[in-house]
Amino acid sequence: MKIIGGRVVVTCPGRNFVTLKVETDEGIYGIGDATLNGREQAVVAYLQEHVIPCLVGRDPQQIEDAWQYLYRGAYWRRGPVTMCAIAAVDTALWDIKAKAAGLPLYQLLGGRSRDGVMVYGHANGGDIEETADEVAKYIALGYRAVRAQSGVPGLASTYGVARDKMFYEPADTGLPTENIWSSEKYLRHIPALFDKLRDRFGFECHLLHDVHHRLTPIEAARLGKDLETYRLFWLEDAVTCENQESFRLIRRHTTTPLAVGEVFNSIHDCRQLISEQLIDYIRTSVVHAGGITHLRRIAALAELFHVRTGCHGATDLSPVCLGAALHFDTWVPNFGIQEYMRHTEATDEVFPHSYHFADGYLYVGEAPGHGVDIDETLAARYPYRRAFLPVNRLEDGTMFNW
Ligand SMILES: O=C(O)C(=O)C[C@H](O)[C@H](O)CO
Ligand SMILES: [Mg+2]
Known part of the structure; x- marks a missing residue:
């Protein structure tokens, strides 16, 4: 061939x-x-x-x-x-x-290690009450794991809080939107969110949270400690990760499980994090980390050190990536969880696929290949529109991490 x-x-x-x-x-x-x-x-x-x-x-x-x-x-x-x-x-x-x-595809990787792939959805709201109501909706849909993000009092907008609840999309057309951030306000608010969620939903459902790279190591350590009693499944991207050693400080202070890696693109970005057991979940994805060939190398390293996978799966990773990830997840021995933000109906029509959701799990189909196709005639009806992710500034105007 x-x-x-x-x-x-x-x-x-x-x-x-x-x-x-x-x-x-x-x-x-x-x-x-x-x-x-x-x-x-x-x-x-x-x-x-x-x-x-x-x-x-x-x-x-x-x-x-x-x-x-x-x-x-x-x-x-x-x-x-x-x-x-x-x-x-x-x-x-x-x-x-x-x-x-x-x-x-999963058959070529080594066959099934599990029947279905546990996924988590994104619940978010302008305040704690609204976020709790959104978590309830995910639980009603059958999710066993839900990421919870809430607006922060005193901040006009916050990462993870969507206009369109089920289909979160941070990229905007035009030039980048500017957000304002305060770690102090955020750190005061988040423990109250999880207090409310555990109070209302108990401990059966897994809860996750994404800091989106915004804290210093000592702030992240404090947040991890403050959240310990709420038993999070993971605390994600607590700090930016150019410096892998910064996770040592967080690890030293908290037993809250740590996840990182959606922006990584190589095994070298996470070698120290994994081999020193500084994290619990590695978030590298098929699309951003060199495909299945490289992702399985990362997973094999992680397996040696009790680190499990938790592939990134936001809506900006297409159904093609999700389909391939599900074959990887169905096989990988040290699977943890798969992120699943639902694609819109229009996206699902452009990318017909054989996976399906039931009772908190995604299931791969048995179609040969990864089971996702593209309808090019339909795709041509939706021309490219330039879009940017937002940027973030501190309250005094200093550029910060989004
Ligand atoms: O899904 C997550 O955990 C994210 O952090 C989503 C990212 O902001 C998004 O994929 C950026 O394009
Ligand atoms: Mg994230």
């Missing part, structure tokens, strides 16, 4: 998605997600100009060789743009391999 071409499809059924389609001389094609929220066209250019020309004529079955060729062969290693592009190729090639074998 030979690759005869590759095409990048950009579509915006409510938000932008970048999809790579790799075609072979045997009529089998594979698709991979290449969406990098707010920087979509950088990956498109990288794929079209620097990657696709190198794929033509290659045997699509030699996935490892293609991965190494694109990673080592670029000389310039890692980074989100490069690794998203490699991920898209890798996912498409796994899709082709599984279709050629007539098997669902």
Whole structure:
């Protein structure tokens, strides 16, 4: 079998998605997600100009060789743009391999380790009461795990609090929206949120929370301590992670489980975090961490150190990424949880798929490949719209982390 071409499809059924389609001389094609929220066209250019020309004529079955060729062969290693592009190729090639074998992808990875994949949804509200009501809705839908985010008194807007509750989308068209942040106000507020949630819902449902990279290590340590009695499933992205050692300080002070890694794109971003057991869950995703080939290397390292997986799965990761992630999750021995923010109906129509949700779990289908396709005619009806993630400033105007 030979690759005869590759095409990048950009579509915006409510938000932008970048999809790579790799075609072979045997009529089998594979698709991979290449969406990098707010920087979509950088990956498109990288794929079209620097990657696709190198794929033509290659045997699509030699996935490892293609991965190494694109990673080592670029000389310039890692980074989100490069690794998203490699991920898209890798996912498409796994899709082709599984279709050629007539098997669902998880069978090629080693088969099933579980029946279904436990997922968590995103509940959020302007205040504690509204967030609690949203958590109730997720529990009523059958979710066993819910992430809870609430508006903070005194701050006009807060990360994770959506206009459209079920379909959170932080990217906006136009130039980046500016948010204002105060760690002090946030730290005073969040323990009260979880106090309310445990009081109302008890301890049966898993609760999660995302700090979104906004605290210093000592602040994060204090928050972890304050939340201990509420038994969170995890506290996510407590600090920015350029400095992996900063997690040592948090770890020393709290038993609240820690998750990090949605912005990581390589095993080198989390090697110390994992090998020193500074985290409990690694959040790397198929699309942002070099595809299934690289993600399973990260998972294998994590397994040695009792770290479990918790793949990023916000709405900016397309159904193609989610489909591939579910095959990975169905196989990976050290699975923890999968994030699942529902895509809109329009998105689901553009990307027909064979996975389904029931009783708090997502289930992969048995279709050969990763089970997600793209309807290109429909995709063409939704042209690309430039969009940016927000930026964040402290109350005195200082640029901060969003
Ligand atoms: O889903 C999460 O945990 C996020 O933090 C979502 C991110 O803000 C989002 O994917 C950015 O594009
Ligand atoms: Mg997050």
